[in-house]
Amino acid sequence: MADDVVVETRSLSKVYRDFWGRKKKTALNALDLKIHKGEIFGLLGPNGSGKTTTIKLLLGLLFPTSGDAFVFGEPAAKVEKNERIGYLPEESYLYRFLNAEETLDFYGRLFKIDPEVRKKRAAELIDRVGLSSDKKRILKEYSKGMRQRIGLAQALINDPDLVILDEPTSGLDPLGTRWMKDLILDLKKQGKTVLMCSHRLEDVQDVCGRIAILYNGDLQTLGKVSTLVEDAQRLEVRASNVKESPELKADLEAVFKKHGGTMEAVGHPSSTLEELFLRVIEESKARPGRRYLPPEEAKVPVYGNAPAPGPAPKQ
């Protein structure tokens, strides 16, 4: 196994059987996959396609029917490999009778982290996920988004080299989603490897470098996001400070015709709903009590970096 390969599966298969050993479903079929150090890898697919099964096989929560899985070159069944893994499950399956501090302390102790380091790291993570003011509340009282945040904190308590995120934006509002995506990108900057699976394709597209698409347990496609989504047959031109007019359309049509192409459409591009939402919230924070003004009225550019989110909303 090459040094920079963090996760590798070799013909990894999983068949679910009933009590009598009869086959119920092939959840994963001969998956061959390599995830390299420092990349953000996305597993995509509809429900039941085998994404979560793959993750659970890598973590040893399930046992393969055939094939093998390796993490950091070690077989998936070897518990020592878990020292370097952080895992955020789809639902934040944490002990609801513990508060945030106790939760992180408990998971930190499973890694045998030094008590002082553990305490310091727990405080940092609680702050990082925006739960400082709620750290003494038991998790039972948390909203789903807050639980997802503390779940992420527990996944990072050991400062892992590989972070496995199962539907990380599930249950998060757009602010939280953006925050999560930024955090994932931040992890990449720190040189960590991230494996995530999600239904929310736009999230995957925003953060993942490579993806694998699964369907019915079979790997359908694998590659760089940019390559996979690129439409090489078409060209997009964007311009600013130009008013839309029939003359402009005619001129552009002539230019494209000259180069052997056909113009398809001319019009104003639209931003995503997520960007609009974030802008509205940011505006509301900046100018409390005043209604949001659309960009043409406010004279602000539509495109640009979205602001960082504030503290987690309380329920």
Add this chain to the structure above:
Amino acid sequence: MSSALFGILQLDRGEPWGYAELPGLMQAWLQDGGGFAALGLVVYLLYALSTPTDKSQSEKLRVPVSNWMMLTGAISFIFYAVVLVLVVTGKGGVPEPPPPPPGESPPVIRPTWHNELRPTMLMIAGLFALLSIGEPFARDVWKITRRNVSFGTGGIKRYWRSLRVYAADLLTPNRVTALIVFVVVYVLLGVALFALGVPRLTDIWTGVLLVALGVFVAALLLLMLFEAEGPVWAIAKLSFKEAVRNQVLWIFLIGLLPFLFPIQWFSTSKPADEMRTTTVMVTIFLSLLVLIPANLITSFGLAQDVKNQTIFTVVCKPIERFELVLGRFIGYLALMTLVLLALTGVTLVLVINSGMSDKARAETYKARVPHRGKLEFKSIVATDRKEQKDFDGTNVGREFDYRKYIAGAGGSPQRAIWKFATVPAALKTAAGDRVPVEFTFDVYRMTKGEQDKGVSTTFEFVTHNTPLRQPLLKEIAKDEAEWPWVQEDKRKEYLKAVEEYRARGIDPLNQDRARPGSKEWTAVNELAEKYGYYRFGGKQVLDYTVMGVEIPAGLFRNALANAPQTDPATGKPLPMFTAYVKCESEGQLLGAAEPDLYLLQNEMPYALNFLKSSIGLWCRLCMVIGIAVACSTYLSGVLTLLATSFVYIVGFFTDFLSELATGRSAGGGPFQSMSQLVKAEQPTAPLSESASTKALLFGDKGTAWGARRFQNLVPDVDSFSWGHFVSEGFNVNTEYLVLNLIVTFGYLLPWAILAYYLMKSREVAA
């Protein structure tokens, strides 16, 4: 074969077992535990065969089959094959004990080491099977121990740092304030009680304070232990917190706590029985208060972890799965131990400070250390009878034939005889030169008798130097039936010595004057030391009441002066000391069982005994939590609760199980019973010699075999219930206590191995 460490200890069914039974118990444990291990090994190897261990490195790690396993497993199966051959050929077996007389239950067989070939082979086979299946378990336990226990300098330093951090977290201003307020309020309450001068409430106040301090210190120590480095302690702490924050425990405690109060506070009982009844009731409720919540909390702990999928975030950390099991066990056990400690303490304080009658205090507010002998019933030499059968006690027709009876009359030669093979050396120098002999007899009246008067009873105590013999019919007079001395000359000498004392104005046979401390008592001691004989007559014995006589310590100086001679009749050494009991009252019968008479070696405090008895409850607590944790590795919470309850409740019926397992139950096994039901035959009707009957009996043998295996899974709950020791005022001896702790460990070990494999093979996310 005797019962195994898996749980059969007999108590009411005989003298408590001691270290002498340990080798036999170990042998039986290896045989039974080894049988389960062999079965487990077969299942494991089949599982390994169905797992792609050859193609997947992960699976090879998960389901290891080492050379050691294969080698020891093969040796084990070879020995099992030898055992099979021996069974088929009918050789090398343990001789069957003789069947009990009709109508009597079979005697309890004490576990003994068997040197015969079959049990030896079975034991070796079991040992190798355990070594085989236990290899991955032992390896992982060793690994876990190294991860969780560190006595090195580095480990201690880290632990110290951990404690510092924990203390800083624990001692928040709010907590410290609450503690101070609580202490101040409690002290004020104490001051008020002292000022008002209510001694009993003040004593309770002091007692509760001591208990609270004890529990506080114990809790602190446990919490400090949980701060040790390693996942097991982290999980134990988590389980502890989970159970504390779970309302089940507190609801039970609040609901049942009043029942721990002394019974006379809300019910009445005979004055002499006040302490007895109270102790019985509080120990029962103590058991309920501890065991039911323990079962509820434990059954749903790990099972809910799996159901709620919280286990996902735990097992994907660098921990062995058995660490999870171990942590859960330790956490729940720690909490419930604290609960047990607190409840025992508070109960004890309340019981000690309850008003009780002097009778109750005299009978049961103590912990006697008895020295027991073997009981036999004898009468005249049965030479004149056709069957030549010795008298063996009279059965008065009571359903429960625990006691046998001797008929009362001046001329009755019937005796209840307790033979003591040994006597403690300390009795030679007993305080006051006297040794109490206590007894509780059952009086079975054939005539009305006199009101409030017992039956007249005579006691004769002799040492091996002064044996008595059974009288012949011709030696019996109508009004007197003494058992003659074997050495008639010695008797004459004895009587002469008595007369010499009388000549000096000291009558050693005057029972009223010969009391400890008197000059007569000195004479009694001198006579006893010289002649090894003491007689106490006319003792009025009341029905089922603890009574006693004091005998001179000189008897024991006589007994221990030289080794006993061999009895020519039996070829065995004579008993060091023998007590003969004769009922003098005409028309009355005196019933006795072996534990009914004993030498009172010592008396210990009641409170200490009560605390010791709670160790028996602690053993049961370990078992309940152990079974529940093991079951919850595979079953859901509800099923675990049911399974644990089932195993525990069946544990109350080990006697019946034992009868079923040994094929001694009345009416045969289930197949025979079913046949008799269908044919409307009596259970006692003789069986026909038909092929169908043989088939039925074969089926019953199979059932008995199954029952025997099942019996091993079930703990003998009664043998760990020591409340009756305390309620009857008898000391729980240390030997018995230690043996039961070993038995508990022996019982839990196979469950731990089972839990290990179940947890390891479980796909928690499936």
